[in-house]
Amino acid sequence: MSDSDTETRPVSEDEGEGLEPHHDRDNRLTPDFVDAVLDHVEDGDAEGARELVRPLHPADVADLFELVPGDRREALAGALAELLDGDVLAEMNDWVRDEVLRALEPAQVAALATELDTDDAVAIIEDMDEDEQRAVLRALDPDDRAAIEEALSYPEESAGRLMQRDLVAVPEHWRVGDVLDYLRRTDGLTNDFWEIFVVDERHHPVGTCKLSWLLRTPAKIPLGDVMQREQTLIPVDMDQEEVALRFQKYALISAAVTDDSGRLVGMITVDDVVHIIQEEAGEDVLALSGAGDGDINEPILFTVRTRLLWLVVNLGTAIIAASVVGLFQGEIAKFALLAVLMPIVSGMGGNAGTQTLAVIVRALATNQLTSSNTWRMIAREFRIAAANGGSLGLLIGLGTFLLYHNPMLALTIGMAMLINNLIAGLAGVLIPIGLDSARVDPAVSSAVFVTMCTDCMGFFSFLGLASLLLV
Amino acid sequence: MSDSDTETRPVSEDEGEGLEPHHDRDNRLTPDFVDAVLDHVEDGDAEGARELVRPLHPADVADLFELVPGDRREALAGALAELLDGDVLAEMNDWVRDEVLRALEPAQVAALATELDTDDAVAIIEDMDEDEQRAVLRALDPDDRAAIEEALSYPEESAGRLMQRDLVAVPEHWRVGDVLDYLRRTDGLTNDFWEIFVVDERHHPVGTCKLSWLLRTPAKIPLGDVMQREQTLIPVDMDQEEVALRFQKYALISAAVTDDSGRLVGMITVDDVVHIIQEEAGEDVLALSGAGDGDINEPILFTVRTRLLWLVVNLGTAIIAASVVGLFQGEIAKFALLAVLMPIVSGMGGNAGTQTLAVIVRALATNQLTSSNTWRMIAREFRIAAANGGSLGLLIGLGTFLLYHNPMLALTIGMAMLINNLIAGLAGVLIPIGLDSARVDPAVSSAVFVTMCTDCMGFFSFLGLASLLLV
Structure with a gap:
């Protein structure tokens, strides 16, 4: 090789x-x-x-x-x-x-x-x-x-699996001309590299140098003067998602991989990382919807098993939400219109919760949401939920009043809509943040809990208020 | 600059x-x-x-x-x-x-x-x-x-905005040594580049050469022998999403940008593309949930407006779904248990539809789903929907029978579950593919239609079957 x-x-x-x-x-x-x-x-x-x-x-x-x-x-x-x-x-x-x-x-x-x-x-x-x-x-x-x-x-999906071992490493005391001679005259060196790595006598990386700098600098200049000392070192056991985030954040073309003792053992280049960046960013939508890897080439039985598992978990939460409706069978039998309107409240809560969830999951995945701005983000989502819940509550309340001329029914659905949007906003931000701080992938597990909250609270707030105000 | x-x-x-x-x-x-x-x-x-x-x-x-x-x-x-x-x-x-x-x-x-x-x-x-x-x-x-x-x-989000004009272009008839001399002796050249571009007398690109190849090849070798003729040229008006897909597919580090007449006018490097790859791949989850750009730094009023617009559209579809329930108020008044069970059927359809939708939207975005395999994919999703719908129908049918000892109710919910999963599978694959072939972004518009299908058909199949078999 x-x-x-x-x-x-x-x-x-x-x-x-x-x-x-x-x-x-x-x-x-x-x-x-x-x-x-x-x-x-x-x-x-x-x-x-x-x-x-x-x-x-x-x-x-x-x-x-x-x-x-x-x-x-x-x-x-x-x-x-x-x-x-x-x-x-x-x-x-x-x-x-x-x-x-x-x-x-x-x-x-x-x-x-x-x-x-x-x-x-x-x-x-x-x-x-x-x-x-x-x-x-x-x-x-x-x-x-x-x-x-x-x-x-090395563990699967770690830097050790991603790295190549063919790289160019030279000592710091060389001049630019020494490097050029070495590159031209040494057999068996790799032909494909973008930067060279400068190492000390223990083979620890001390700097990097772009090839374009070597080509633009006079041969007599010491390498130590042209190289960049600040560099991002990748530990060999770092997860590939972390590796991808470093490449992206620091706009790296290649990076040195080091072992436990700090020795240079390999290099990772950006072309090997680009598809990981794309996969990791794209997998949130698949994870949130419970579609596993979402690979259209995987065997169909494998896909059925992955998706069915998720659907059965969701069936459990749907049954819990249905049992909330079950508490109000008497009210529904007396006033069947409640059954017509209740899915609007639960469904809109679900939509609002999914919006918040998508934003928070992406912000967590891209390291934009940290403990420095968590409280600000919770407050922000609560304000958005209040504004949207208030607007939607007014809209549906007004519509209901115009259609059925029943002010208490209008008040009931309007208030339930506001309440469920607030629940949706809070669940959509608190659940993924909570899971993330427990080191559970929020993209995989959040949606079930958020939907359960918005379904149950949608039914409970609407039917509960109805039983107080209407029936 | x-x-x-x-x-x-x-x-x-x-x-x-x-x-x-x-x-x-x-x-x-x-x-x-x-x-x-x-x-x-x-x-x-x-x-x-x-x-x-x-x-x-x-x-x-x-x-x-x-x-x-x-x-x-x-x-x-x-x-x-x-x-x-x-x-x-x-x-x-x-x-x-x-x-x-x-x-x-x-x-x-x-x-x-x-x-x-x-x-x-x-x-x-x-x-x-x-x-x-x-x-x-x-x-x-x-x-x-x-x-x-x-x-x-140049248009926003086009290659013309992404490119830099500082690059190294040399004629094909030079030898490797000529290039090295030119790079070392010419003032005012850029210092940061990864490849040089080789051009003909009309300044049209004819090849590229990695710097590592220049450094590893004897000076007397003609450039035409060491350069790579096959290259990906980026038209200056290409959309940045397309640019990102090319960089990813062909593992590019830099690429030549050409104007309408084929002249080399700039270069794009992978570090400018990496954040686009990440954004484009991550925006599907935000678009599907109606969260706009999902940027946590945008002004809150802007966020409220974006999300509210989407919620109001969804309110419209929720009202349509509710009006389906409205057709069966008589049945519900007689048998309130129907109102308890109906959200299970519609909700599970929504979950299954979202799974399919997420997979199809990603496959479209990454160019994995083309007209060559469209029919195969539709058949695949239908078989998955039949398998999952059948399993869930059996499960919920059996559970309903054990709980309520009503075989017709069990049959009704089981069949409705199967029907709605098939609808979900078909809607989840046909709607995004249809939108995509009409050049509408399937990530932005699909979810509303899919949810409307699964909500309406969930209610209609369950309550309709109930009115035939039960009430």
Whole structure:
């Protein structure tokens, strides 16, 4: 791996150009193109399929496999085998890659893994069964195997799994010219890096230097004068979500990874972090709705199980809310209009609660909401809830009065609307903050509790007030 | 701007180290630290405040301003004025920056803007009132003014606003050594870049070259042999969301921006795109819940207006759903238990619909769902809905039978649950796909329609079946 040339350009070949006809205006492969490739495969014309696919970027080849139906992927993998390099696999959805890899021998997988940086090879191998993993590792050469085995020894989703071990580290006492000579003359160095790391005699990082600074500085200047001493160090066991937040906050391109004793053991580059930033930011909407990872490529039984579990939990809270209605069966039997209006109060509370919840969950996820501004945020949401609850209460109260000419009914629904909006605002801010400070992911667990509050209180406030004022 | 040294390190100063005591374990400034700074400001000890803040990274200084209450920001800006450089402003939330800038003179803002790359200067200036904008532009030197005015001529949220004009472009016929000489000997070049762009005689991009490749290749090799010809070109009017998707899909560090005639006019770097990736991915949860931008720093009246608009639209759909219940008032008056059980059916449909909706909205946003796999996805969601609806129907039917010993009531609620889950699954997939193909943002508009479907059909299927089978 360390001396592979996957991304290097020693001599350029006939690359790219003319990708565009295969893409729609959103840069997705067109259905016509996907069908054309599949037709070639079906007709046994593997070379025809390869001819179409060869000009594509590895990311687009990976997309192609994701876009074809699951039962066609093995045949496609067979036809395109010689185009299936490590870069394509690294870009592929985990579930789809599993299907494709199952069609290959361990030796073929090992050959693919050898082409890749440690981090990409680990991403491919970590999802395999233990047996397959062992078979692939046996087929690797000893250096690559040691590197991958060490990476696999770090926790899943940690910096240790994300980092690559190929980096350039030089001593602080060098001059800029020494670094340039070293880079040009040393065999076996990685060819793809954006910054070099400066280390002391214990191999602890003391600074970084962008390549553009090296190129713009006279050779005789000491490295210590041009490097940046302030840097963000990533502990090897840091969670990948934390890593992504650091890259984003400090606009990093690459960062040094250090072990427990502070030694430089690897580097993480922004291209490996970008998809984590996107996933972590996008997963809140999936978590809040109980859709798990929401991966459209996962096996359907897996999806059913994930979603059903969440729905059963919600069924429990729906039954609790229904039992609140049950307390007022007598009132409803006397005055069935109450049953017509009560879902408006509970539903609007649910909507308001979801708004607050979404804002607070995002603010927590992006580190904008901290203990410094928690009280300010609670007060802010309470004021918003009062303003919106008051407006909605007036609106629905007025409407009810005009429709039914019953002032007490209008007062009942208006007040219930205000009360339930206040409950929604408070539940929407207090529940996620409470869960977060208990180190429970607020995106996963908050929605159930907030909806239970707004359902129960919506029914209770409306039917309770009705039993006092009306029936 | 073009010859500024904001990020360059000619000679290093006493930087960083020891940031950690001010940060909690999530790398957020501690409340104690924030309070200590504010105490110094309140006591009129501006130098004491500066001493605390000086070691912080610009991103953390920006965070500090966001974490203090709105009415303390002006005083804080006054005390920290000399630390308030362009980098700090570029990292600051738009609303907070507006407050801080309002405390400064146009000449001061112009001085700050001059330090920055075009894209960061534009980000600061584009949010100002037209009068303020003009005043700041007048205070800039002519070159900077021309660059910023040109950037402002591109649409908001387009590549033209994101790009910087300082880049390194060289002709294809050079050798590697020519490039190195040019970089070392030319004054006025930018110091911060990750790749160089290779252009033809019309200044059209023909390739890119990572700096690490230049540093690892012998000087006599022609540039055309080491550069990569395949590259992602960004049209200057491309929407920033599209730009972010390209950076992510192709793992770009920087990309060339071209005008209508294909000339190279600027470059976008990944650090300017990372926060867009995060925002765009995170905004789905806010849009689906009707919370607008969900920015906790926006003025409270603005927030109230955004959220109330959405709630009023939802009130309309809630009233429509209630009118469905109204059709069955007679049945409810006779059998009040129906009113107790009906919210379970509608609510569970809402939950299932939201799950599907979240998955589909994410799949659309990340370009995973295209016309190639639309039908497959609809069939997939229908099967999931049938499995979950069947399971939940059995569960609630059985529970109802055990509790009330009424087989027809059990059958009614079980069947209604199945029907409403199927409706939820279909609405959750068809509505966002339909909106997306009509070029309407599915995240913003889908939830209202899906909830209306599940509410109305939940009530109608349960109460309708009850009127047939029970009452």
